[in-house]
Amino acid sequence: MRVSWPYAVIPFTTLPVPLSHLCKVPSLQSSFPEYQNTYICKVATLGCPVLSSSEDFPLYSYILSRACVLRLPAVSKFSWCIYPLYFCSNSNTMGLSTFPPQSKTDIESYTHEKIRASDTGDEGFITASSSREGVVLESDKSWFFSRLQRFAGSYGVEERGVERVPEDERRDTRASKMGGVWLAANMGMPTFALGAVAVPIFGLGFVDAALIIVLVNILGVLPVCFFALFGPKFGLRQIILSRFWFGHYAVKLIAIFQIITCLGWASVNAIVGAQLLKAVNPDIPGWAGILIVSLATLIICLLGYKAVHFYERYAWIPCFVVFLVVMGAFIKSGEFDSLLPLATGPSERGAVLSYIGAVFGFAVGWSAYSADYSVYQPSTRSTRSTFLWVFSGLTFPLIFVMLLGAAISTALVKNEEYQKHYENAGVGGLMAAVLTPNVEPGFDKACLILVALSIIATNCPNIYSVSFSLQALARQTQQVPRFVWTIFGTAVYVGIGIPGYNLFETWLETFVLSTGYWLSIYIAIALVEHFLFRGGLRGFSGYDVGDIHKPELLPPGFAAIASCLVGVVGVALGMSQEWYTGVIARLCGGEGHGADVGVWLGFAFTFITYIPLRAVEGSCFGR
Numbered sequence: 269m270r271v272s273w274p275y276a277v278i279p280f281t282t283l284p285v286p287l288s289h290l291c292k293v294p295s296l297q298s299s300f301p302e303y304q305n306t307y308i309c310k311v312a313t314l315g316c317p318v319l320s321s322s323e324d325f326p327l328y329s330y331i332l333s334r335a336c337v338l339r340l341p342a343v344s345k346f347s348w349c350i351y352p353l354y355f356c357s358n359s360n361t362m363g364l365s366t367f368p369p370q371s372k373t374d375i376e377s378y379t380h381e382k383i384r385a386s387d388t389g390d391e392g393f394i395t396a397s398s399s400r401e402g403v404v405l406e407s408d409k410s411w412f413f414s415r416l417q418r419f420a421g422s423y424g425v426e427e428r429g430v431e432r433v434p435e436d437e438r439r440d441t442r443a444s445k446m447g448g449v450w451l452a453a454n455m456g457m458p459t460f461a462l463g464a465v466a467v468p469i470f471g472l473g474f475v476d477a478a479l480i481i482v483l484v485n486i487l488g489v490l491p492v493c494f495f496a497l498f499g500p501k502f503g504l505r506q507i508i509l510s511r512f513w514f515g516h517y518a519v520k521l522i523a524i525f526q527i528i529t530c531l532g533w534a535s536v537n538a539i540v541g542a543q544l545l546k547a548v549n550p551d552i553p554g555w556a557g558i559l560i561v562s563l564a565t566l567i568i569c570l571l572g573y574k575a576v577h578f579y580e581r582y583a584w585i586p587c588f589v590v591f592l593v594v595m596g597a598f599i600k601s602g603e604f605d606s607l608l609p610l611a612t613g614p615s616e617r618g619a620v621l622s623y624i625g626a627v628f629g630f631a632v633g634w635s636a637y638s639a640d641y642s643v644y645q646p647s648t649r650s651t652r653s654t655f656l657w658v659f660s661g662l663t664f665p666l667i668f669v670m671l672l673g674a675a676i677s678t679a680l681v682k683n684e685e686y687q688k689h690y691e692n693a694g695v696g697g698l699m700a701a702v703l704t705p706n707v708e709p710g711f712d713k714a715c716l717i718l719v720a721l722s723i724i725a726t727n728c729p730n731i732y733s734v735s736f737s738l739q740a741l742a743r744q745t746q747q748v749p750r751f752v753w754t755i756f757g758t759a760v761y762v763g764i765g766i767p768g769y770n771l772f773e774t775w776l777e778t779f780v781l782s783t784g785y786w787l788s789i790y791i792a793i794a795l796v797e798h799f800l801f802r803g804g805l806r807g808f809s810g811y812d813v814g815d816i817h818k819p820e821l822l823p824p825g826f827a828a829i830a831s832c833l834v835g836v837v838g839v840a841l842g843m844s845q846e847w848y849t850g851v852i853a854r855l856c857g858g859e860g861h862g863a864d865v866g867v868w869l870g871f872a873f874t875f876i877t878y879i880p881l882r883a884v885e886g887s888c889f890g891r
Contacts, residue, residue, distance in 0.1 A: 417749040426572020429750040430739045432813070433503035433643045440644035443653045445577050446496065447661030449641050450634065452584035453729050454665035455591070456722035457540045458533075461695040462630050463673025468680055468690070470623045474606045476616075477623065477674040482667055484624050488631025489662040491791045492638045496658045499642030500649040501808050504816065505736045506639035510790075511816055513797040515825030521832070523737040525786045526636045530734035531757055533633060533783070534727050535765035538562055541723035542769060543696035547689070548716045554769035558762060561720070565727045566758045570751050573644060576728050583725040584665070590715045594699060595672055597706035603679035603686070618857025622844060622864040629784025629867065631666055636787060637733035676702055696720070731757055785843065788871035789835035793828050796878050801886065824889050827881035831874045838873030842866035 421427045466477035498509050507526060510519045542557025568579050598604065642654060676698060679686045689697035699719065703712035735753035739746045745753075802810030815821040844853040844862030857863030 413747055413749055413752070416752070420749065420751055425570055425751050426574070427749065430505050430508050430736050430746065435503070435647055438503060438644045438646045440577070441646065443645070443649060443657050445581060446642050446645065446654060447657035449577055449580040449729070450658060450661035451665055452580035452725040454662060455584040455587045455669060456726040457544060457695070457719050458537045458726055459666060459669040460673040461540055462626065463670035464677040464695045464698060466623060466674045467677040470619045472619055472623060474674055474678050476620055478671055480620065480623055480627055481670045481674060484627040485631045485666040485670070486663060488628045489659060489666070491632055491635040492662060493655045493658045495635050496638040496642050497651050497654050499639035500645035500647055500654060502811065502813050503643050504639070504813070505643065506637050507737050507740045508816060509639055511822050512811055513794045513823070514828045515823040516819035518825030518828050520741055522790060523740045526737040527734055529633065529636060529783055530730040530737070531761045531764065534730040534761040535768060537723050537726050538761065538765045539769055540695065541720045543694040544699070544716050544720035547693040547696040547700040548713045555766045558765045558769070561723045561727070562758055562762050564721070564724045565731055566754065568724065568728055569731045569754050576732050580725055580728065583722070586718050587722040590718050591669060591672060593707065593715055594702055598676055598702045600706050601702065603683055604675055605678040605681065618863035621856055625784055625864040625867045631662070632787050632791070633783045634729065635791060637729065640733050640736065641729065784867040785839045785870055788867045789832050789874045792835065792871045792874035793831060793878050796875060796882065800879065801882060821891060823891060824885060827878060827885040830881055831878035834877040835870045835874030838869035839866040842869035
């Protein structure tokens with residue numbers, strides 16, 4: 269006999285286990301061929317319903333099979349106990365006895381009632397998949413996070429991170445929730461702000477701004493709808509899904525960009541909320557407004573998926589009512605000017621192309637993590653249902669609120685009072701200028717407070733999803749619980765937002781365009797990989813979810829990285845920012861009026877380059 273020392277956690281007390289609870293572990297065997305003849309007790313490692321007794325007793329449960337004998341020490345019903353599992357195997361039988369011996373007799377780690385073979389996590393972790401999800405952590409350092417995660421889980425905090433959601437736990441049966449989360453996220457002040465800068469920042473009239481808002485938003489939400497389809501099919505967070513397109517290692521670069529996107533947008537959104545609060549009470553400093561919005565967002569995101577969906581399901585209603593009030597007040601004011609003189613020539617062309625890039629970057633900005641909000645939907649959910657709910661949840665608020673912002677911004681040209689409010693408190697002041705003289709005293713402040721709180725719904729997707737990208741960076745970052753990264757991300761974007769409070773308009777223009785730059789590259793590679801190399805026109809049969817944690821079965825990533833670099837060249841040629849204007853951007857916008865076409869050149873360069881490079885990569889590596 270040989271004895272090895274793998275470890276597991278035994279919850280409470282355990283009765284002798286019948287032979288029916290023995291099983292093989294498919295995911296373990298596929299990763300480690302030497303385990304082909306290994307049988308493991310489900311109650312110890314795979315999470316059958318926990319067997320318990322009402323008294324403490326030493327238990328030696330011998331499960332006889334061809335491969336191994338399982339011996340469980342005494343356990344207590346009063347606590348979670350961690351014990352080594354003794355696997356004794358005949359020398360002529362391959363089994364868990366081939367595990368490398370461990371130097372310790374215990375490891376400070378824990379899991380919960382259910383662990384499934386289908387949830388083998390990144391880098392070989394075994395992850396829990398019950399309603400109190402967790403991760404089996406291996407190092408001494410992980411002991412602290414294990415205890416912290418268990419403590420947080422006892423208060424209803426979602427513990428699942430980047431681990432796959434198994435089919436039997438996808439209980440989010442209402443398809444409307446997929447639309448509700450995007451309806452609330454976009455029925456807010458940031459959407460209004462992008463519409464409102466059409467006149468003062470981009471120098472457009474209402475007619476050309478309106479055409480851009482309608483047409484470009486419809487185009488921009490299509491990638492978001494496309495990626496949302498993958499959530500119900502695979503139950504994987506989108507940053508992990510991206511391994512199918514970029515490979516196991518190159519996807520870490522995508523994670524970095526996604527982290528920057530989430531935190532950047534969160535800071536921009538928090539500034540908008542702070543401006544609104546300042547418009548209500550000028551004595552509220554900008555930093556205080558940012559803290560109020562950020563802490564409220566943090567509370568919801570800490571609780572996790574269910575809390576985010578529950579809040580977003582209803583948060584859009586008061587905001588929609590307020591925007592209707594604002595629209596009525598503005599109509600009453602008579603300040604709308606739909607016939608602003610339009611610029612002509614290179615100046616107009618440059619402004620239109622730049623605003624197109626900004627609106628597209630805003631609409632497409634959700635595509636990097638849209639699958640995160642449909643992972644608990646059942647795999648039987650039809651793609652048409654998913655697509656239509658997400659599409660409707662996005663297009664209605666984006667078009668309605670942006671058009672309202674663009675209409676109100678036309679009053680800035682002639683109305684000095686509007687200009688004064690805009691200069692003092694940004695777009696929040698502009699909205700206050702509309703409400704204050706046209707509604708009952710006090711009601712205007714109530715409306716502004718409700719709109720300010722809409723930032724919470726807008727920021728929830730950013731702060732909830734940033735934790736998954738942080739976990740996907742490395743094995744060590746995956747050990748850190750999701751909610752810890754949520755707290756960390758909140759601290760970072762607050763630290764960015766406070767010093768950037770007075771630079772909002774510049775930041776908004778720069779950031780929405782920059783978001784579009786890298787996402788155009790990401791989308792180009794994903795579309796080519798899906799439709800040309802994985803048979804996407806036939807559905808999702810070209811994907812094997814079991815490959816997601818096996819680098820040797822995923823694309824090597826060389827073609828993706830090379831195409832990204834070429835795409836960056838396209839972006840550089842077409843971008844137009846305050847600090848740099850590309851060659852093609854200058855040509856499109858005329859002398860001194862660069863037109864930002866970086867989004868479109870980045871997509872085109874990447875798309876054209878990736879097709880031949882991926883074909884060569886596939887023929888060389890066979891994957």
